[in-house]
Amino acid sequence: MTNAQTTEISEPLPRETIANLIAAIASQPERYALFFDIDGTLLDLAETPDAITVPNGLTDDLKALSHHLDGALALVTGRALSYADTLFFPHRFPIAGLHGTERRMLDGQIIRAEPTAEFLDVKQRLATLPESFPGVLVEDKGGAVAVHFRQVPELADHVGEAMRVAIAKAGPGYELQRGKMVLEIRPDSADKGRALDAYLAEAPFAGRIPVAFGDDVTDEAMFKLVNAKGGISIHIGAPTDSTLARKRLSKPQAVRDMIATILRKQL
Numbered sequence: 535m536t537n538a539q540t541t542e543i544s545e546p547l548p549r550e551t552i553a554n555l556i557a558a559i560a561s562q563p564e565r566y567a568l569f570f571d572i573d574g575t576l577l578d579l580a581e582t583p584d585a586i587t588v589p590n591g592l593t594d595d596l597k598a599l600s601h602h603l604d605g606a607l608a609l610v611t612g613r614a615l616s617y618a619d620t621l622f623f624p625h626r627f628p629i630a631g632l633h634g635t636e637r638r639m640l641d642g643q644i645i646r647a648e649p650t651a652e653f654l655d656v657k658q659r660l661a662t663l664p665e666s667f668p669g670v671l672v673e674d675k676g677g678a679v680a681v682h683f684r685q686v687p688e689l690a691d692h693v694g695e696a697m698r699v700a701i702a703k704a705g706p707g708y709e710l711q712r713g714k715m716v717l718e719i720r721p722d723s724a725d726k727g728r729a730l731d732a733y734l735a736e737a738p739f740a741g742r743i744p745v746a747f748g749d750d751v752t753d754e755a756m757f758k759l760v761n762a763k764g765g766i767s768i769h770i771g772a773p774t775d776s777t778l779a780r781k782r783l784s785k786p787q788a789v790r791d792m793i794a795t796i797l798r799k800q801l
């Protein structure tokens with residue numbers, strides 16, 4: 535299971551620092567590469583995976599920001615890449631999906647691990663879990679599977695036990711990923727940090743200062759990499775001592791406001 539290391543409590547980005555960062559990205563876009571998580575970062579969390587909404591204007595703002603950065607903006611998400619594309623249709627951003635284990639390169643080619651027969655069998659068995667535990671929701675993401683208990687938090691231990699059995703049956707090539715009211719089985723071939731690193735090796739991301747925004751355990755790999763590269767790691771949410779991110783924004787609306795402000799400044 536992927537775990538965050540405990541460091542210091544993430545600091546809120548002071549008004550001054552936000553203003554400086556916004557001004558810097560607005561006036562010197564060629565210096566920065568921006569990486570956004572989706573759920574809980576760009577979008578407000580919802581009761582179920584399909585209940586999320588993309589606020590009016592966000593897709594166009596992301597597209598405009600990407601244009602401003604000459605394309606150096608990527609989404610790095612636990613969602614399947616194909617699902618993330620539908621959220622921001624008709625725009626197609628560089629996206630790393632399934633926690634970085636599938637990644638679309640600039641030429642459109644997608645790198646992903648092929649599911650094993652053992653994993654497909656496990657996924658089929660997990661699909662029946664709600665029969666034993668009503669309220670639990672199984673999300674089939676193709677190459678990964680998530681079991682959500684947001685609507686039945688009292689079943690967290692049962693889900694944990696079922697997923698420990700499932701990951702043992704899935705065999706090599708898979709790992710358990712903890713998230714917000716969810717446990718997932720995903721390929722172990724990469725993580726969000728490695729996906730971000732791969733983007734940083736390519737134009738137009740190469741040579742730029744990475745800025746990563748995220749809210750969940752899966753984003754810690756991104757924060758670790760960004761910190762090591764001298765970039766800026768920003769945790770979204772309440773203060774916490776279990777993130778490697780060095781800065782904090784309070785909620786997704788603050789991220790969306792920051793994007794809108796950068797765009798206003800560069801006009």
Ligand SMILES: O=P(O)(O)OC[C@H]1O[C@H](O[C@H]2O[C@H](CO)[C@@H](O)[C@H](O)[C@H]2O)[C@H](O)[C@@H](O)[C@@H]1O
Nearest residue numbers: 572573579580581582583611612684714715716
């Ligand atoms: O890396 P992310 O883009 O943040 O994706 C992480 C997971 O997000 C989704 O689950 C979470 O958001 C749901 C909708 O708000 C919420 O109901 C759930 O409790 C959260 O865990 C998504 O369903 C997962 O597949 C992603 O891995």
